[in-house]
Amino acid sequence: MTKYGSFPGARPRRLRTMPAMRRMVAEYRLHPADLILPAFVREGVSEPVPIGAMPGVVQHTRDTLRKAAVEAVEAGVAGIMLFGVPLDEKKDAAGTAGTDPDGILQQAIRDVRAEVGDDLVIMSDLCLDEYTDHGHCGVLDSEGRVDNDATLERYAEMAQVQADAGVHVVGPSGMMDGQVGVIRDALDQTGHEDVSILAYTAKYSSAFYGPFREAVGSSLKGDRKTYQQDPANLRESLRELALDLEEGADMVMVKPALPYLDVLAKIADAVEVPVAAYQISGEYAMIEAAAEKGWIDRDKAIMEALTGIKRAGANMILTYWATEVARAL
Numbered sequence: 001m002t003k004y005g006s007f008p009g010a011r012p013r014r015l016r017t018m019p020a021m022r023r024m025v026a027e028y029r030l031h032p033a034d035l036i037l038p039a040f041v042r043e044g045v046s047e048p049v050p051i052g053a054m055p056g057v058v059q060h061t062r063d064t065l066r067k068a069a070v071e072a073v074e075a076g077v078a079g080i081m082l083f084g085v086p087l088d089e090k091k092d093a094a095g096t097a098g099t100d101p102d103g104i105l106q107q108a109i110r111d112v113r114a115e116v117g118d119d120l121v122i123m124s125d126l127c128l129d130e131y132t133d134h135g136h137c138g139v140l141d142s143e144g145r146v147d148n149d150a151t152l153e154r155y156a157e158m159a160q161v162q163a164d165a166g167v168h169v170v171g172p173s174g175m176m177d178g179q180v181g182v183i184r185d186a187l188d189q190t191g192h193e194d195v196s197i198l199a200y201t202a203k204y205s206s207a208f209y210g211p212f213r214e215a216v217g218s219s220l221k222g223d224r225k226t227y228q229q230d231p232a233n234l235r236e237s238l239r240e241l242a243l244d245l246e247e248g249a250d251m252v253m254v255k256p257a258l259p260y261l262d263v264l265a266k267i268a269d270a271v272e273v274p275v276a277a278y279q280i281s282g283e284y285a286m287i288e289a290a291a292e293k294g295w296i297d298r299d300k301a302i303m304e305a306l307t308g309i310k311r312a313g314a315n316m317i318l319t320y321w322a323t324e325v326a327r328a329l
Helices: 012-016 019-025 062-075 104-116 148-165 179-189 207-215 235-247 258-270 281-292 298-311 322-328
Strands: 035-042 058-060 079-085 121-126 169-172 196-203 251-255 275-278 316-318
Touching: 012 019, 035 058, 035 062, 035 104, 035 322, 058 062, 062 079, 062 104, 062 322, 079 104, 104 121, 104 148, 121 148, 148 169, 148 179, 169 179, 179 196, 179 235, 196 235, 196 258, 207 281, 235 251, 235 258, 251 258, 258 275, 258 298, 281 298, 298 316, 298 322
Parallel strands: 035 079, 035 316, 079 121, 121 169, 169 196, 196 251, 251 275, 275 316
Antiparallel strands: none
C-alpha cells in the first residue's frame, strides 16, 4: 500500500536538481554592467610591468591602457578606475604630480576619454598617496601628522585637474574629514557640475592592501590608521555614510569587500544611492595564489566571491577580473 504524507513534506532540493533549474531560480545574477576595472598606468615605461603579487595584472603604458579600455568596452564592463604611477623623482611632500595638468593620471584620463569617449564610465582615484614621497594620502604638518584641512585644499585642486582632463567620476579615497563637500564645491565652482563623486565611505585600514602598494609604487612609511577606519568598527561606517551623503556624494563604496560584507549589507540597506564595493588586491591575490597551488578551482572561486559581494548589496563591484568575468558572463 502506498504511503502518502511521509517525512519530509517540504523538499527544497527539488529546486536544485539540474543546472537549468538552479539557473532559473537564482536570486542574484552578475552582469557585465555591474563591473568596474581598476587599472594602473605607469609613467616612463615602454612595456607593461607585471605586478608580482597580482598575477595577470600590470602597470600599463599609456598605449596598453587604451587597449585595456577598449577591451573593457567590448566585454560590456561599465567603468574603469584609473590610478597613476609617477616617476619616483617626481614625488614630493605635497604630491604636486597629482595636480599637474600633464601628470600621468591626467594624461591617462585624456587618453582613455579620447579612445572610448562615453562608452565607458571613466573614474579616477582622487588621492595623494601615489604622488607623495612619504606615501601618505595627504600633506603632513610640522610634526609629521597628516593635516586634514591642508589636504582638502590639495584634493580640491586634484578634482579640478581630473575634471578638466575629462573624467566622469572622481573617487576620493583618502578618508579625510569633509573631503566630499570640498570636492563637490570645487567641481561646481569650476563648471564641472556633471562630474560625479564616488565616495570611499567605508575604507578600512586593512592588511589586504599589501599587493596594491606594489601596484602603485607606494613610498609609504608607517601606516594609515589615523585616517582609515578601524576594522573593529561598524557604526562608524554609518556615521561616515551620513556625512558623505550630506556633503553631496552621488555613490558610496565599501573597501575592502569580502572581509566587510556585513558593512556593505548595512550600508546598502540604509541608502537610496548606488553602492559599490572594491574587491581589493589582497582578495585577488589570495584566490590567484591558492589556484596556482591547485588548492581551489580558480574560476568557480572568482564567481562565488563576486556573487557574494553582489548578494550583500553591491550595485557595482571594482574587480581586477572585470573584463575576464564580463566575457565569461
